[in-house]
Amino acid sequence: MGEFAYVAPTSVADAIDVLQEHARSGRRVQALAGGTDLLVQLRGVDKAPRTIVDVKKIEETNRLDIGSDEIYIGAAIPSALLNENAELKALLPGLVEAADLIGSSQIQGRATLGGNLCNASPAADTTPAMIANRGVCVIASGGGSREMPVEAFCTGVGVNALAADEFLLGLKFPRPPARTGDAYLRFIPRTEMDIAVAGCGVSLTLDDTGVCTAARVGIGAVAPTPLRVDAAAEALLGTGVGDAALAAAGVACTAASSPISDKRGTVQYRRKVVAVLCRRAGAIARGRALGAA
């Protein structure tokens, strides 16, 4: 119980075995993907011994499939790799940009979508972008596997929906239809290296007259968990995504937010800026949808 251990299973079954064994014994266990959050925790706030299960050696966590209907991104693929994938970048530019915003070039070499999500920070950059893109979590579980929408995955600050014998395998996204564009923007005080003070991801589909036929909006850092904001999406639906619609979507984001004041920003600031980000991200998404026609 009192010591650290490190295991690196090479199959889903082996990983589940490790998790189940720990669930039975009550010994603490934690999954490791890129490690850019976990290593910081080990050094500072939470040094308690545990077994670290490195999930990077498993095929399913490293696979990147761009299918005709669906895109699958393994939970342990580092951001840098997503950014280097031209096809993915063309299909989901906002999501890739969100992944590209996590930390420095150095962090990019390690940090993963899966880790960003499982860490369950309210300010995780990729989560609102995944929500906007209708992301679905693929979870390996003692009982097989299960799926859930990204917006249901984070259940509180630092808490996720995984059971003791589960881990995140990957994320699925519907392949965006024609005339779809996405974007993610966040606000930070510097140009790099900060945690989001507020973030907003938008995905839009337009018809051939430029009218919005589908929309999703996700926001981050303005509530205990990243949120899907349906009211913001509704404000865009059926419109040409002009200034008025975008402003209304922004207002909806502000209304949906319940931020705190902390060292990174005030309640007032976050409420105001999340609307600004929604407007700006929406405009970019619209531009991309038109360009992607």
Next chain:
Amino acid sequence: MSKIHVQTTINGEQVDFLCPPQQSLLEALRETLGMLGTKEGCGTGDCGACSIILNGRLVCSCLMLAAEAQGQEMTTIEGIADADGLHVLQEKFLEHAALQCGICTPGFIVAAKALLDRDPNPDERTIRYWLAGNLCRCTGYDKIVRAVQDAAQQLAYEA
């Protein structure tokens, strides 16, 4: 505590070492292997002083477990110069006075090498954003950016 046997390649040489499961790669490099050129400025991935290149990718060695290095290949600051002498980046850092105290310099040179390896002709903005994970408190970055620009030109000229 049982230690883990790690086999890895550092600067082209096969290296074996033992590490406790929770030890960071930075600690293994510095404490176990005595490779002190890689520096620790924060231990939380915020300063880049511990930058190394792992399988061609720039990473913070403080944010990796030493155990994760099993079977991997890495380049540290000690492997940037070779028998023929300094790397162009090292020469340009000296020429441009791109270091003052020098504690961040190994990390900057490793990070800049990783950049030029993938993008031989980066513009100023690309350099600044790529190096945003490397903190320098002395120079204001001006001379560092110029040194990297000049190194890129020199490498292009030599190529």
Next chain:
Amino acid sequence: MAEAVDYQVLGTRPVRPDGVDKVTGRAQFGADQNLPNMLHGKILRSPHAHARIKRVDLSKALAMDGVCAAVTGADFPTVASGVSIGEAGGDVMDIAHNVMARDKALYHGHAVAAVAATSLEIAEQALDAIDVEYEVLPPVLDVLQAMAPAAPLLDENCFTKNLPEKPDKPSNVASVMALSRGDVEAGFEQADLVVEGEYRIPMAHQGYIEPHACTATVNEEGKATVWCCTQGQFDFRTAIAKILDWKVGDMKVVPSEIGGGFGGKTVVYLEPVAVLLSQRAGRPVKMVMSREEVFRATGPTSGTVCRVKVGAKQNGRITAAKAWLAYESGAFPGAPVGPGAMSIFAPYDLENFLVEGHEVRVNKPKVAAYRAPGAPQSMHAMEVALDDLARQLNMDPLDLRMVNAADEGTQAPYGPKFPAIGFKACIEAAKKHPNYTAPLLEGAGRGVAAGFWFNVGMQSSAEVRLNEDGTVIVMEGNPDIGGSRASMSLMAAETLGVPYEQVKTYVGDTESTGFCNLTGGSRTTFATGMAVVRACEDIIAQCRSRAAATWGVDEEQVEWRDGQAVPAPGVNADVNPLSLADLAAGAPRTGGPILGRASLNAQGAGASFSVNFTDLKVDQETGAVEVLSFTAVQDAGKAIHPAYVEGQMQGGAAQGLGWALNEEYIYDADGVMENAGFLDYRVPVASDLPMIDTEIVEVRNPSHPYGVRGVGETPIVAPLAATANAVRDAIGIRINDLPLSPPRILAALGGE
């Protein structure tokens, strides 16, 4: 302006002597010293910002396997107040009690106990096993609150110094001071208009990238050796010896390369603890701070409240200026309010002024020097007020400064008359600068401010050794924090008349080189440089004497020219010139090795003035600032190695911009710093900044053989106000307080 002096090597930009080791990872910094059989030491830190320490029980920690020593404040000798440790942080008792708390913990992170163990993990576990009983007291965190009569008191024995009458009650106000000239009230009556404001700036950290680190070993005869990153091995030796009641002669301090200091490594934290632990354990002890410890427990600079009032005539001439300054000193006295008060009006020729300063103790870390200590805060207030004044007068801000600028012969507010100074030259250079004559981008703002720092001289020694092949070694005692070895080599080469490559400069430990005060006060190139020049002149004198003996002429008949001894004009001697190499080769026959020495207490460090201006844009919807350009103009006297002078200017600008825009200590109500890491203590990153344009002005300092003025500190002074004034220009609203963080700017814009 610049004198037409033809130098051989001064003003060139050669590669620094320590450069190759620093770009290859060979250079040894503070944490790079390991010794056989070494233990790892860690500090237990107070979890309370203000608490009485009732009891510390080390027994459980000491009983652990692998724990070799543990100490508390009770294990340190009692140190009486009243002895100052020169440049290394103030009163010895305060420093001793900051190194290890005695009966009270005065800030969150204050050292309470320490252990040494066979591994870092065991040391950390041992800290958890130390049992401390605290009586938690209410903290006081704000400078104005701490001044209030009913404020919680940090120290029952602290009676305000410099009051006309000795106070009968203790106070958090450690001292007050005042500086005045003329009749301020009469001056305000003459004024056509008056501007005033109150300006607040929170604590900020030096933010050097290398955490404090040291390794100490004490042998059986009680001789200690300490390797550490320090700005001054000699001043550290004094401090450690005084704190531990040790003989200076039994203490050797070896400076490692230093990974930044900016004033913050002028003070001991770990070193006395490591020595004591090593003495107890009989083994070497290494101690390295985490970044979090650096933020929580090492010297930030003062948070401040400054009030300024300035009156002027329509023509811009200032008739009176008044300032009220309150500086946080942290847990112990030592706030730089004195230099803050002396610098605030220093660039200006004022008939009437009054400055009142207060240093105030609060439950935060003891402040340490930070680059031009005290000046950025007070001068921010003055330079912002002047910007407001220029606007009301509809005057170019540089013209307003020129109308009032101090010049040679002006009596400085702090006493002496300025010799030749370069302030007016800086204003003129700024006014002509292409970045200033260029039009402002649509929507952008431009801000101007002046900077100043006194610079100091102090004690330095240097030894110059002529090797047997004519190469030269310069030994001196100032840790090289930004290229000073190169400057020393340049000055030595120039003086001796030899190529730069022929001279190598080394920084010695306390046993291998003569006494030098620490690297600080922008003194090294000036004072130690002067010692190097004198030591080279000593070499030249000896060389002339050796040549004279060789040639059988009088010493006066030998001159030193272009690195050679030559017969003086008119001397009839049929001889070949003798180079340094010739003289070195002949030394065994002419009297033995040739060694030059100098030691001095340098006087006449010339003040360095600056003018900075910056263009920036503000995102009106988020409050984010984008710095478009930054221009620093500064008088360097003579730039020995211009690239490193520019580097000082650029680095100071970056630090000042960080301080102006985002850096601040954020505390919760219990006095716990909430942003003790580089993630949320936001120093500028490369993508935050543009290229920083520099223009070096050279107005020779008459007190230095080559005209040098210190350049290291002035660069951080002006950026605070220049940035604030540019934000004012961009958004049309004056924000008095720093940092100009996005939430503060958006709130000012009426975002909410």
